[in-house]
Amino acid sequence: MERGSCNDTLDRELARHIKDNIKVPDGEEDDEPCWMLETNGKFSVKSAWEFLRHRESKQTSYRFIWEKGLPIKISFFMWRVWKGRISTDDILKRMMINIPSRCWCCEEHKEETVVHLFLTSSIAVKLWKFFASCAGIPTDGVGLHQMIMAWWTAETKPKLQPIYRAMPAVIMCTLVDTKPKVYYAKVLWRMPPLGRLKCNTDGACRGNHGISSFRFCIIDSNGDLVYAEAQQMGIATNMEAENLRDHKNGTEVLKEHNIQQLLIGDRFTCPSKYLTRYMDHSMEPRNRIEEIKRT
Template identity: 30%
Template sequence: MGSSLFWFDNWTGLGPLYFLTPADFYCNEEINNVSDVVTKGRGHEPTIRNNLPEDLANYRLIDVQPPYRGDELDKPWWMLETKGDFTASLHGSISEAKEKKGMFTRRYGVWHFKVPLGDVLRSWGYHMPSMCSCCASPKEETVHHIFLRCETAQRTWSYFSAAGGINIAGMHLHQLIVKWWTTDVLPRMKPIFYAIPSIIVWELWKKRNGDKHKDKVSISRVIFQASRNIQQLVKVRKPGIRSVPHR
């Protein structure tokens, strides 16, 4: 249905268009989703040409044909496989590298041809759902739990959502992220609101891994690190502001 973000998702295969445009290029922030430049299943050529540099507009963007169904969200496409489905294709890639240099097996210990792939995956915990290490009571470590429902996630999202005027009560993770992307704010704030969910999810993932490997991080530290990343993003986008507050 074209729900991917026009500027920030890699819907063309070239990478996020926001980062492919020149630094001084004005990105029309009224265009949010791919559907905004699609008419009857085709890219609307005048709109694309009016809102992208000529070289990008000419690079087959007009011919990119997103499946256009009004009732189905866009889905991730695994670009290493022609079917588009994620697979554990690491075995083939590293085995091929081993034949060339052997560095993966001898230096880093990533793979050895005598160790079955299933044993490696089981050693990484893929054979069973693990338990969340930051909750007082055992909870299954699902994506939804790690990034939204556990205490750390709840307090972190609540901290930033309160400042952003977003009510997270009863939301699923996908709904919450979309809410950050679609909240009606001043145009200069939109890139910040687009980035905040990624920043929060990244810090939550770092905490989860730290807890698993005996390097525990406090909830306050997660919020601090996310705030610092947001602060740095504002400094990059608005270099004229001399003092950007951390909170």
């Protein structure tokens, strides 16, 4: 360099690359930056992304999972199985959802896991062996991924290949359908406004009719407990346990503490009025409510 402090020369291979790939402009035009990752010398986000990202080697399993013509619902299900993203009990525990674990596909009622549900449970073993014996596929001593890949890569006639590749999804979808559906919801308790009280009630009945009990608590706007009570109520129905006897005892407590208004759920109601929300068409609950209102 004539005007710089560096006198090092370029490497010959680099100089040859620049000479072969970069067109030197004619005339006395100003120099412009050239993007080496594009043949036209212009920058593009695509070339930058391809240069920076780490590209994994292609996996044969993903080619079968996302095969063209396969319904997206089945492909997504197989991807979840392959990655271990099925909502089995062991996966739910990792998500801090603790429920009693029981496998519905075996007589021993072992803990439900992805491998146990789809491979080692008694029903799964019978299904895999029944269809694999017809296709000549070994089932002893193989893992879940190996079992699936054995069906996907089995050598057979071209007409039978779609059936072989769909068989793992058919078997595993059948096993998933045997599991009862678990529904859960997040319940958020809200404190009452300043100067108000809130009553939360609950009842339980073993059978209908059956031995029943109730409980309720009254909490102020600071979240402090004002009063709580729980009692057995003998033989009753679910409706009585949930809505009648606890309200009767709650009404007596409200009268003792001279409480005029009470927040139940998201509404302000007077104690003598909120009982009518639970009126039923049958005569027995209606008579019970009228009796409570008179007290």
